[in-house]
Amino acid sequence: MPRAIRFHETGGPEVLRLEDVQVGAPGAGEARVRHTAIGVNFVDIYHRSGLYPLPLPSGVGVEGAGVVEAVGAGVTHVHAGDRVAYTGPPGSYSEVRLVPADRLVKLSDDIADRTAAAILTKGLTVHALVRRTHVVRAGETVLWHAAAGGVGLIAVQWLKALGATVIGTVGSDEKAEIARASGCDHVIVYTREDFPRRVRELTGGAGVPVVYDSVGKATFEGSLDCLSPLGLMVSFGNASGAVPPFDLAVLGRKGSLFLTRPSVFTYIARREDLERGAAALFEMLRTGKVKAQIGRTSPLEKAADAQRALSARETTGSVVLLP
Known part of the structure; x- marks a missing residue:
């Protein structure tokens, strides 16, 4: 049986x-x-x-x-x-x-x-996120959390093939090396670095047009601080716990930001x-x-x-x- x-x-x-x-x-x-x-x-x-x-x-x-x-x-x-x-x-x-x-x-x-x-599943997720949720274009700089994870490593390679500059966050130096080897242009060990400040430094203060965040609770607020005005926050996972309820007015105060919570299963229905x-x-x-x-x-x-x-x-x- x-x-x-x-x-x-x-x-x-x-x-x-x-x-x-x-x-x-x-x-x-x-x-x-x-x-x-x-x-x-x-x-x-x-x-x-x-x-x-x-x-x-x-x-x-x-x-x-x-x-x-x-x-x-x-x-x-x-x-x-x-x-x-x-x-x-x-x-x-x-x-x-x-x-x-x-x-x-x-x-x-x-x-x-x-x-x-x-x-x-991971590759279909990446395809949905970088070709449909936000169509990444050559020359754009994007922030991808958990860049050494299963989805992250696929995403970094795909983003580089599209001509994007990739800022990735990871939780350790070992994972940082893996992310770099897959093509990350800049790697931030967010467990010891202030990643919003580092993103601003890397972008000359401008921020990024899109953040892809599967970590959830631990990185959500910081991710919003990485976005340029009218930027898009793509929250697609809860590895550190679910994002708690928050005041939608925060999106307006931080630059008329957009927020989405996509599921790959909707994209491939x-x-x-x-x-x-x-x-x-x-x-x-x-x-x-x-x-x-x-x-x-x-x-x-x-x-x-x-x-x-x-x-x-x-x-x-x-x-x-x-x-």
Whole structure:
């Protein structure tokens, strides 16, 4: 019987359990996928902790790669035997599962399973943020928090390919070296440096037109202070905790700023948007402009340990589970 990581109550990583599960034949619009690699993302932690509530008991994990075993009625774009990857509803921390087939993208021979599992959700996130939330142009200077993380390393490479100047923040000197190696023009160790002041110094006092912030509570207010007038604050994560309620008038006082809270799942809800984003990501991989960096692999049964390391921000690059 296939195994899967599930949780019956919200809480810390200890609530994750490895259980035997029954996986039946795919229904209409579904495919049954046997995983070969599984991506670990912060949204998995938000689901497990209850920050983003799910009906319980629940599976966990939104990203995986593997082989299609069977398809249900009406599915024509993938077939049994196809190598695929997806970002979709929770349940990817498993050996076998049913997936809505419209979430699957086929993998060509030059995209390895582990690469796809490590990069699809994060790469689609970067594509949405830098090509749609704010269309980054050559010559722009942007601030990206957590520049040595799984999303951050992809973003830095993508931004450099677009011709941007990248200021990245990290939490340690070790991570600073990793961010520089990926293309960061300036790296700020925000745990010991005043990052808003440093950003102002690097930009001659002007600030930046856009800040991408997945850290949340610890960096939110400082991020606003990094923006130029009419600048855009893109808050897309809560690694340090959720941003508390604040007075919207602050945005006016700090320069008529804009604020958005995007989710990649909204940006790829339509099949055509998913395909467009995946095609752009895979082209970046093929041309070498973006390289997947897997910082840690763990067996499926060690999913709790992988989440602990990610939430403690002890990892660099992507975290992948192997069923």
